[in-house]
Amino acid sequence: MTDTTGERDRTAQAGGWFSAHGLVLRVVAFLTIALMPIGLIAIYQTAEFQRETLRRSELSLLALTAQAGAPVEQTIERAFGVAEALGVVIDELDDPTSCSSYLNRYIEGRRLYAMIGLVDSDGTMRCSSLAQPLDMRDTGIWKQMSVTPSTIVTLSQRPEIADEPVINVASPIEENGQFMGYVQLAIPQRRIAAPAGLIAAERRPIQLVTYNELGERLTLQNPDRPLETLLPEDFDLSSQTGLRPTATAGLSPDGERLVYAVTPLVTGAVFALGIWPASEGFASPLLPSLFPILMWAASLLVAYYAIHRLVIRHVRNLGRSMRRFGANRQLPAQASTGDMSRELREIEGEFVQMAGNILQDEARVEDQLRERGILLKEVHHRVKNNLQLISSIMSMQMRRTPDATTREILSRLQDRVLGLATIHRTLYESQDVGRVNAARLLREIVAQQSVASGAGTDLETKLDLEDLELLPDQAVPLSLLTSEALANALSNAAPGENGKPWVAVSLRREAEDMVCLEIANSAATENGDATTMRPRAQGLGTNLIQAFAAQLGGPSETRHELGVYKLSTRFPVREMQYDPQDY
Structure with missing residues (x-):
């Protein structure tokens, strides 16, 4: 395998730094595509003042929307923190009774959650604050988790959990890349609905709705104004789930011109939509305000795709190979192929060669240590035999010596010799000749x-x-x-x-x-x-x-x-x- 990798590396190196497989050429190409929108900005320089005014209005509305949705954001973030913490320690509670007791005490201490539970990888909630296990396989959370484990926030109403609508916060539990289940927390909807009194009346939106990445509504600030009477016909909440806050102008079904400010509260999970009356700044055309956002999104998408495809995923695979080798001395089954760049293939080849050399050196050192141990045991065995022979000669001499004092001296000397023999016998009988069990x-x-x-x-x-x-x-x-x-x-x-x-x-x-x-x-x-x-x-x-x-x-x-x-x-x-x- 090392020879094959080295041959591929030499072939790639022959093409030079700017070959088709070189990392430099690929990064330059992708960055060129990512930076191309910058040139298009010059077309709209004549509308700079207009775009600046529009941008300030947009940022102001986004900040007000984020401020109005702050209570929801804080509650959901806190729930995610609790879910992650419980995901680390909850598997220590093997007994469902102890687990339920622990979760009940936790809920009573906070008085925020209606239910907390751990759903196993088979879809059963055995460990929960409820009195009985639940089958979660028919829920939307389980269906989404079983396909792509990720953090989920959704709204549901199940009598066995609570008598009122609850917002479910779910966080997956993974071990060594394997899906082990997820932690689910149920929060009564009425407890996290954003109160309108947090901001001044003149700075309140007409309507504030929070929703998840699927477009499902979580909270509604003003129940007296139905959301359907405020959203344009082509406005879909599920499509308003980007990472970047946005603000757009549109017409409600009643013909009223409104501004729709969307800001993420919890990245990738919860978003806030604030509906505001159209200001004078938003009466301008929409394109100047949306273009910087589109440019940023395109640049981010292209840059991420380039870095992830060419560098990150290969570095991760190489890192996993290094960790496996460090843990159990396991080399990669085969060298990487495909679109890995020449530079990374060189690194991988050097790693494989270095790992092979390490294995050979370890085997050689192990053989030397084993041979040394055998020789040392043989030396200790022979020394012990010689000391016992000396002890036998001293015994013969004591039997021939009539003087009691001399016999006592020889007996004491014999004890010292036998003590040395005992040490050497212990050494050659021990598994580790360099250590003695005292x-x-x-x-x-x-x-x-x-x-x-x-x-x-x-x-x-x-x-x-x-x-x-x-x-x-x-x-x-x-x-x-x-x-x-x-x-x-x-x-x-x-x-x-x-x-x-x-x-x-x-x-x-x-x-x-x-x-x-x-x-x-x-x-x-x-x-x-x-x-x-x-x-x-x-x-x-x-x-x-x-x-x-x-x-x-x-x-x-x-x-x-x-x-x-x-x-x-x-x-x-x-x-x-x-x-x-x-x-």
Whole structure:
């Protein structure tokens, strides 16, 4: 696939920057078409003063229309905000009862909505503020949503929702580009009808009607003036749904000359039509005022079509391919063809080639890591065997040595050797040779020391070990420190309150990167005062404990009070340092 893309790129590049497939030539061509109406404006320069007067009148009426429809706009915008917010959190309420209870509480807190519900992708409203589910498949909202999911505002009257006409606000819910349903809010029509008292009487329109993109009427400000008696015969609300506010002059069925100002309240969803008496400025011909609007619409349409067709949709597809590769290392099934420009095809080809190189590099690094892991495990296994062999030789030597002190020294040295062997055994048995489970390691050391000391069932062992992953550089001094301290604790453990000696080992994380190790044992007391601990091996163990604690990065502390002897140390957890030269 990469070779095919590269061949197409080289073929396109041979045509030069201004080839038929070049982005520059296409953008220039479309912008030329978009800017052509500017030249036509010169034809109407002689009517500049007339058009300016007409434009000011138009803007004034549009502003007044938007001001009169502001209450409807604010209510619908707020409903859309609520719908979008509920669309994010409502799927967390799996239980219909809990969902209905939540929506009922929300409605009671605002007292604006008659109903709020979530319609699933099968057309059933299971989660709503109502007491029972509703089948919405026969509604206009569902029919429109199932074809093209989009924000919808419409008027309806259903007894199961409310006893009066309601304005439905619906917002689709999509997940990864898939339609999952929509959130519907029902607002009583009487609560959002634009009140006439918000503006002065001399600045009120004859009639103000709000409607949706299909031309369906939502509110009517003056019910005493039927809309049919004010609109021209060829005036269709469904055709007055552009993104740009407009104002036109026309004759009502009664022959009265009126001005019809249309302004979007909620972009693409709700519009306001204000009907005003014709002013002196609007007595001029209509063409000078409509031409700038037509020019702007044509330029916008052509520019959008050009940018979307040549750039945006291809960039989006390429972005989706990059996200899929970043998520699951999935390359595009095939290279893009058709009308994609040469520049974008070059970008896509470079991306595919780069992605292939990344996959190859990752596979190579993975093989190297796997081989390194196998070699490290083999090294740890052989070191463990050698240490066990040394321990066996020391056992033979102890059996041949008559001096008890020498045997004790060799026994303690043997414990240290076996502690090292335990670390290496843990490393080669672990899935990650670069990390050691400290809890597992300490459990094995405690078990090994308990057997070596011959304590048996007379000793009570208390373990409180948190699973922590440590680097071998810290696991080795940690195990040796624990072995030394545990041997001292076992040899000095005295009967506790229950008559049995005990030893406790605790390992826990205290902060984000700090670990605390504590080894305690029951200590003898005389007349309520703690006795002095008997030192072992002339203080060598204590010196080793201090040295191992320094290697860990934290000092060691000892306390002897209330019949308990405790040794503790705190040290930070080190992170593995990555060196790119290793690979």
